[in-house]
Amino acid sequence: MVAIFKKEMRAYFTTPMGYIFLAVSLFVSSFLFALTTYFQEEPTSNTGTYFSYLIFVLAILLPVLTMRSFSEERRTKTDQLLFTSPVSIFSLVLGKFLAAVCMFLIYLGLSMINLIPIFANVALGANEPNVAVIVGNLIAIILVGICFIAIGIFASALSENPAVSFIITLGILAGFLVINLFNAYIEIGWIRAVLSWLSIYGRFVNFTYGIFDIGALVYYISITGIFLFLTERLFQVRRLG
Amino acid sequence: MIEITNLVRKFGNKVAVDNISFTVKEGEIVGFLGPNGAGKSTTMNIITGYLSPTSGTVLVDGLDVFEEPQAVKKQIGFLPEQPPLYMDMTVWEYLSFVFDLKGCDFNKKKHITEACEVVKILDVKNHLIRTLSKGYKQRVGIAGALIGNPKIIILDEPTVGLSPEQVIEFRSLIRGLAKKHTIILSTHILSEVQALCNRIIVINEGKIVADQDTPQLKRVVGENNRFQVKIAGPQKEVYNLLRSIHSVRDVSCDGVRDGDTYTFIVEYSGSIDIRKIMFKELANKGWPIMAMEGVETTLEDLFVKLISRKGEEE
Structure with missing residues (x-):
């Protein structure tokens, strides 16, 4: 697992991939940040809007990070090396997953630069930002991001074409994100309950108020686990043809 | 060493490997001979655990590949038809990744250097794999298979795409390896098995057509x-x-x-x-x-x- 993790990290930084991901993500999120705080009619230090928009940005950016993961190995036939080596399939999946998570955390860490002006403005008499809200949002973003990555890894195992993997990931993520919108049209109680239970976005809301929601935590970790497990199953099944 | 019993592998309705059984003894060089699509690669992919059989068993040193995959895979070095190389790594980086991946616990630098010496690629160890010629890539692939000192080495069509001189060089390389390893190689070129192997298994349409020692097979040749x-x-x-x-x-x-x-x-x-x-x-x-x-x-x-x-x- 460590070997594959190291190899992935190396690949992110020896090819333009990692840099492009970081550059584009940081640019987009900084722009989004500025737009939702300074450039409001009344400039605000409330970061809630930023974080809830950020989810949708990540839904497009994180699939870029994971789309090549297993697709590329299959396309170049290097999967034959991985799957004939004395390591379990799950540790291969986990190694790739953790490398993508690591890249995501690097990005998130760097994007914290955005917050500096908000705190600096306090000295100039602006409102004190709500630290609990920021921390809550960050935890939520990390959890959501990890879910997205697990789904992306799963999708990359489905196709040997990274572009196809990307589209599949977008499709699954879109499904999870908008699923609770159907609730407005559905009368049957239990279906509504299931749909809102499944919604990645719906779970996010509590965190944005700075409330730590254990249920949501369990939900995000479960989704992540399920997709990593499915990836491993997929390879087992594919081996059987 | 390797014991294959009633191996069957289907892809959908197509039977790629049709009830194959054979054993390979320690120290043998066994050649798999057959036209393209005969089921050679499929058989090799099953022995190495890349594919699962539809039915039948593969035992390596008495262990089933699907019950004890890790233990079995540790004993096998595999060079697939297309060498599984990462083009944007240097030769050394690649072999060191393979070393880590296989979880080897000997002296890394020494072991990789030895593998490079066997296939004579020490002079290109800092080159990007993408820049190497086909012959060199093949050798890097073999070096990768050698990492971890596996007892068994499986090579799928190892001479395809090599120039005649490279093929000759490759043969002496394989003969050298045979002193320490059991080798299975596949090819559709008959002179190759004749030159290299002490046993030949001829496969066609997923079935074994002949399984004989090379001299024995040559006697059959003499009839004509x-x-x-x-x-x-x-x-x-x-x-x-x-x-x-x-x-x-x-x-x-x-x-x-x-x-x-x-x-x-x-x-x-x-x-x-x-x-x-x-x-x-x-x-x-x-x-x-x-x-x-x-x-x-x-x-x-x-x-x-x-x-x-x-x-x-x-």
Whole structure:
């Protein structure tokens, strides 16, 4: 697992991939940040809007990070090396997953630069930002991001074409994100309950108020686990043809 | 060492491997011989645990590949048909990744250096794999298979795409490896197994057509009697005369004239040596024999023979 993790990290930084991901993500999120705080009619230090928009940005950016993961190995036939080596399939999946998570955390860490002006403005008499809200949002973003990555890894195992993997990931993520919108049209109680239970976005809301929601935590970790497990199953099944 | 019993592998409705059984003993060099699509790669992919069989078992040192995958995979070094190389790594980075991936616990630098020495790639160890020639890439792939000192080395079509000199070099490399490892290699080139292997398993359409020691197989080859003869005389008449000799099965002539000499390839059956008869007949006509040599039956002929013989049996 460590070997594959190291190899992935190396690949992110020896090819333009990692840099492009970081550059584009940081640019987009900084722009989004500025737009939702300074450039409001009344400039605000409330970061809630930023974080809830950020989810949708990540839904497009994180699939870029994971789309090549297993697709590329299959396309170049290097999967034959991985799957004939004395390591379990799950540790291969986990190694790739953790490398993508690591890249995501690097990005998130760097994007914290955005917050500096908000705190600096306090000295100039602006409102004190709500630290609990920021921390809550960050935890939520990390959890959501990890879910997205697990789904992306799963999708990359489905196709040997990274572009196809990307589209599949977008499709699954879109499904999870908008699923609770159907609730407005559905009368049957239990279906509504299931749909809102499944919604990645719906779970996010509590965190944005700075409330730590254990249920949501369990939900995000479960989704992540399920997709990593499915990836491993997929390879087992594919081996059987 | 390797024990394969009733191995079947289907892809949808297509049967790629059809009830194959054989064993490989320690220290053997076994050649898998068969045309493209015969099921060689599939069999190798199953032995290495890349594919699962539809039914049947593969035991390596008594362990089942699917029950103890890690223990079995540790014993096998595999070079697939297309070497599994990461083009944007250097040779050293690649081998060091393979070393970590296989979880080896010996001295890394020493071990990788040794593997590089065996396949003679130390001089390119800091080159990007993408920049290497096909032959060098193949060697990097073999070095990767050698990492971890596996007892068994499986090579799928290892000489495809190599130049003739590289093939010769490759053969001596394999012979060297055979001192320490059990080797299975596949090819569709018959001279290759003949030159390298001490046992040959011929596969066609997923079935084993023959499983014999190389000398044994060569004896089968000897049954076929052919020679090439250069005769100075009119092409058509000489041809008819040769054909008229009893027990001559086939005569062919490429029609290329060298002075007044033509080259014929004569094939005959039975135990009587027709060369004496031929000599007398030609002498009567006054058409001298300019040269004569035996044509060694290649394994290509043998292969066709084995497959058609198998067909007749069924």
